[in-house]
Each structure stands twice: as C-alpha cells, then as structure tokens.
Amino acid sequence: MSIQVDNLLKIYGLQRAVDNLSFEVPKGKITGFLGPNGAGKSTTMKIATGYILPTAGQVIVNGIDVVAHPLEAKRIIGYLPEHNPLYFDMYIKEYLRFVAKSYGFDKAKVNRKVAETIELVGLELEHKKKIGALSKGYRQRVGLGQALIGEPEVLILDEPTSGLDPNQIVEIREVIKQVSQDRTVILSTHIMQEVEALCDKVVVINKGKLVADEALHTFKKRLTRTSGFVLSFESDIDPTPLVNAGFVVEKQSPTSFIVDGSTANLRSGIMAVITENDWPLTSLTQSGGSLEEIFQDLTKGES
Numbered sequence: 001m002s003i004q005v006d007n008l009l010k011i012y013g014l015q016r017a018v019d020n021l022s023f024e025v026p027k028g029k030i031t032g033f034l035g036p037n038g039a040g041k042s043t044t045m046k047i048a049t050g051y052i053l054p055t056a057g058q059v060i061v062n063g064i065d066v067v068a069h070p071l072e073a074k075r076i077i078g079y080l081p082e083h084n085p086l087y088f089d090m091y092i093k094e095y096l097r098f099v100a101k102s103y104g105f106d107k108a109k110v111n112r113k114v115a116e117t118i119e120l121v122g123l124e125l126e127h128k129k130k131i132g133a134l135s136k137g138y139r140q141r142v143g144l145g146q147a148l149i150g151e152p153e154v155l156i157l158d159e160p161t162s163g164l165d166p167n168q169i170v171e172i173r174e175v176i177k178q179v180s181q182d183r184t185v186i187l188s189t190h191i192m193q194e195v196e197a198l199c200d201k202v203v204v205i206n207k208g209k210l211v212a213d214e215a216l217h218t219f220k221k222r223l224t225r226t227s228g229f230v231l232s233f234e235s236d237i238d239p240t241p242l243v244n245a246g247f248v249v250e251k252q253s254p255t256s257f258i259v260d261g262s263t264a265n266l267r268s269g270i271m272a273v274i275t276e277n278d279w280p281l282t283s284l285t286q287s288g289g290s291l292e293e294i295f296q297d298l299t300k301g302e303s
Contacts, residue, residue, distance in 0.1 A: 002027040002154055002184035003048065008057035010043050010208075017043045019208035020057070025186050025201070030176070032199035032216075033188040036299050040208040041188045042082055045158050048186075049079045061154055075103070078152030082159045082188075084143040088132030092123055095131060096145055103150045117145045121175055137168030141175065148179055155179065157187040161194060173197055192291035206299040222294045228260030229270060234280035245273050 003025035010018040018040045025031045035041050046052045048059045050070040059066045066073040087095055096117055100110040118127050121141040126134060131142055140160065147155060160176065161169045169191075176185065176198060189195065195202060195216070202219045204212035212219065228248075236254035243249055247270065250258040259270055267284070274281050 002062055003186060004060040005044070005048070006058050006060070008044065008047065008059065009055045010040070010047060010052075011055045016208050018047070018054070021205060021208065021210055022057075023203045023210055023213045025184060025203075027184050028182075029200040030180050030185040030187065030198050031201040031203060032195040033186050033203050033205075034190075034195070034295060035188075035205040038207075039205045039299070041205065042158055044205070045079075045156055045186075045188065046081075049077055049156055050074055051079075075150070076153040078147035078150060078155045078183075080140075080143045080147045080155075080157045080160055082162065084139060086131050086139060086142060089130065091130050092118070092127045092134075092142055092145075095142065096149055099146045100149050113149050113151075117149045120148065120179065121145045122171065135168075137164050137171065140164065140168070140172055144172070144175060144179075153183060155183050155185045157185065159188055159190075161189065161191065169194075192295065195291060204295065204298050211298045219294065220291070222297075228258055228286075229267065230283070230285050231257045231259055231270070231274075231281065232283045234282055237277075237279050241273050241277050242270070245269070247273075 005021055005023050008018050008021040009016070021040070021044065033041055033045070043052070047054050048061065048066060050066045050073055053067060061073050062076055064073045064076070090098070093114055096114045097110055100113045105113060118124060121144050123138065123141055123145065126138050131139060134142065144157075144160065147157070157176070161172050164172065173194065176187070179185075180198075187194075187198070199216050201215050202212060203210070230252075233255045239249045239251065239257055239259075242257075242259055247259050247261040250260075252258060260266075261269065270284070
C-alpha cells in the first residue's frame, strides 16, 4: 500500500479530531477522502504529510513512517493544503523556481522542472504574472504545481476544487487525472460528482471515525438500498392497491408518491397496478440512487 493509516488518534483538549482511524490507500490509484466539515479529514492529511504530530498511531507512506522519518517522507509527498498558501508578490516562475530549489535540484534541473510544471498544470498563458493577479482557478493550478514540482510519488490534495466555478472545476479535474497516471493520489472533497469522475476508491469518516472504506464500484452498490420510483398523477389517488400489491409507498402529496419494493422488475410491477386501476399517470422517474444520499446516510447522527 502507498499510504497506511494505523489506529491514528489526534486529541485537541477534550476533542478527538481523529479517533483511532485506520485505512489504506492503494498504490497508483485515486482515493476520495470524504466526510462532513469537522470530520477530521484535514487533520488526517496534515498528519500524513508530517505537518502536525498525532497523539497516537502512525502513518506509513511508501514504507516510510512520517513521524520517525519526516524529511524522507516529505521528499516523496506532494501536498496541496485546503487554503493553498501562496506568496502573492512573487511571479509564478519565481515561486516555482523557489520551490524547486528547496528540493536541492541543480540549476539545470530547476529550470527544466519549472518549464515542465508550467506546461503540465496549464499556466503557459499566465506564467509571467504575479500570483496575486491570478484568478482563484489559476492560483489552484500554481498550488498544484508546487505540489508536483518535487516529483512526488504520492499526492495529497485537500479540497483541490473548493470555491472554483464549474469550468475551473473541470479544468482542475483534468489536471488531476493527467498527473495521477503514475502517482498515488488521495483527495478530500464534498463534491460527489468529483468522486465519480476521478476516484477508484472511497474512504468516508465521520467525527474522526471510519464509516466506509471500499472500492467505488462497491460503494455505489449501496444505491440499491434507496432505489424506487417517484409517481405523479393528474389527480388525487388512493395508493391502497399499491400497498396491497406488496409495495412500500411514501406519500409526498395527494398526487405524488415514492414507491419501492423487492420485486426484480419493479417498474413493470408498478405499471401493472397503475394500468389495472386506470390511474392518470403523468410521470414515473427513478428515485434515490445518488452518492449524496449514501454520504448523508453514512454521516448523519452518531457514527
């Protein structure tokens, strides 16, 4: 495994920000790290990158204990923090050159890595500007550039598309896809479409504790528990025939219902009842089945 988190604990005063958390991030994959605000995602990422120390437990990155050997671990990790700290008075090239030099690259390699990184993250048209003059989307590109310029084996991204407009989100996703081809990536996000678009695996935490750790395709199988159909009619109906046929019916209004059941051919079974009773159906649409609903189900109330 590229990242192994074992019984990680972080306590601030009386608060357990991370509560005996354990999970693994497979090599060469993109893992989505999910949880509501305050769940402990950023704290876990800061511990994994060696920026803060755990109260107990450990994080191993490519065989390196980040607490016992912090410098060795940081050499193989690229990190984009949630709030992306940048030097606004520096020019893009100047800043990336500064970061590259901090890795001990010689002058020739510094120049080469700066040029490669600018092209990789799509900053060619902006590279002569000061960072403070850039839009937030381009600042995120600069932050991603600094995370990549040291040739990291592992990339840790905390809310990489937070606050971006839809076009910028798509652009940053494409950059992440491109750079993930030969790296292990873990990214935190609140955007479920981002998980579907990018991730191979999902880890969900709530109140510092693990509530899900599985491949994306397995995670999406939870959708079957919320499957069903929304029925709308031109006029009021009595849903008793649906109930008598074995369906679970939730009334939304006199003319609208959510209908679920264990029948393999759920749609055809519902339509048979509707046809038999000659009900004036106006629409029948799939209900549930969103990753947002799974996330809400996993993270509501006590974990």
